[in-house]
Amino acid sequence: AQSVTQLGSHVSVSEGALVLLRCNYSSSVPPYLFWYVQYPNQGLQLLLKYTSAATLVKGINGFEAEFKKSETSFHLTKPSAHMSDAAEYFCAVTNTGNQFYFGTGTSLTVIP
Amino acid sequence: GAGVSQSPSNKVTEKGKDVELRCDPISGHTALYWYRQSLGQGLEFLIYFQGNSAPDKSGLPSDRFSAERTGGSVSTLTIQRTQQEDSAVYLCASSFGISGRGQETQYFGPGTRLLVL
Numbered sequence: 418a419q420s421v422t423q424l425g426s427h428v429s430v431s432e433g434a435l436v437l438l439r440c441n442y443s444s445s446v447p448p449y450l451f452w453y454v455q456y457p458n459q460g461l462q463l464l465l466k467y468t469s470a471a472t473l474v475k476g477i478n479g480f481e482a483e484f485k486k487s488e489t490s491f492h493l494t495k496p497s498a499h500m501s502d503a504a505e506y507f508c509a510v511t512n513t514g515n516q517f518y519f520g521t522g523t524s525l526t527v528i529p
Numbered sequence: 530g531a532g533v534s535q536s537p538s539n540k541v542t543e544k545g546k547d548v549e550l551r552c553d554p555i556s557g558h559t560a561l562y563w564y565r566q567s568l569g570q571g572l573e574f575l576i577y578f579q580g581n582s583a584p585d586k587s588g589l590p591s592d593r594f595s596a597e598r599t600g601g602s603v604s605t606l607t608i609q610r611t612q613q614e615d616s617a618v619y620l621c622a623s624s625f626g627i628s629g630r631g632q633e634t635q636y637f638g639p640g641t642r643l644l645v646l
Contacts, residue, residue: 421571453637460533461572461620461637507571515585517562517635519572 419444421508423520431528436495438523440482440508443489450491451509451517452482461507467491478502503527531555533638535621541644542611550606550641552621560626561604562635563596567617575619578604579626611645618642 424439442448452464465476472484478501482493491508508520534553542548554561563575574588578598589595593611598604608615622635 423571426569460639461622463634466634509572515577515579516574516588517572518574519564521569521571 419510419518421510421518421520423508423523425523427524429526430498432500433497436498438493438506440491441489442510444512446512448510448512452493453507455505498527500527533621533623533636535638535641539642543646545610547609548611550619552604554623555636558623558625560624562622563606564620565617566620613645616643616645
């Protein structure tokens with residue numbers, strides 16, 4: 418069985434500060450991992466994905482995530498938060514492509 | 530090019546009525562997914578279509594839920610005898626579906642917000 422846990426349903430950071438959104442997964446086989454972002458009143462869009470190549474994955478808008486098998490984690494980071502980063506972020510896992518398991522989401526607030 | 534489109538964008542219905550939600554995937558995408566996003570919850574997988582293969586219906590919460598995909602393109606999610614707990618945003622996504630191993634990016638539609646009174 419697969420599942421995703423996102424610690425912290427709400428995260429607030431100051432503009433210019435480090436963004437760290439946590440994602441831990443469980444999977445019996447090597448997974449594919451994704452981060453999606455949902456801006457207010459918009460659909461989900463892909464930020465980045467891990468597909469068993471490099472463990473450090475770079476995505477759009479300066480975000481990156483590191484796959485750590487020993488910790489079963491895929492945390493999302495950005496060195497310096499921007500006001501436009503305020504959104505809902507979802508981590509997802511699959512190993513078959515049939516079923517994707519999404520976390521409950523983390524709402525990011527950026528304080529000016 | 531055009532993205533995934535869904536209609537209607539909002540639907541209000543009365544308990545016990547049937548509703549149909551439509552999804553138009555990106556042209557050329559063979560894989561299509563339906564999800565449900567309830568308030569304060571993550572996305573819940575409902576059903577997956579891949580080409581002409583039998584759909585993976587394992588996520589459908591009850592037999593009141595069904596989905597079709599005609600001609601490998603447009604999909605309709607039907608909820609019969611709606612209940613208040615069916616109120617949620619229903620999201621559709623599509624992908625090329627070539628690898629079949631989950632490596633591909635899913636492109637999401639804007640969703641249909643369903644409210645059952």
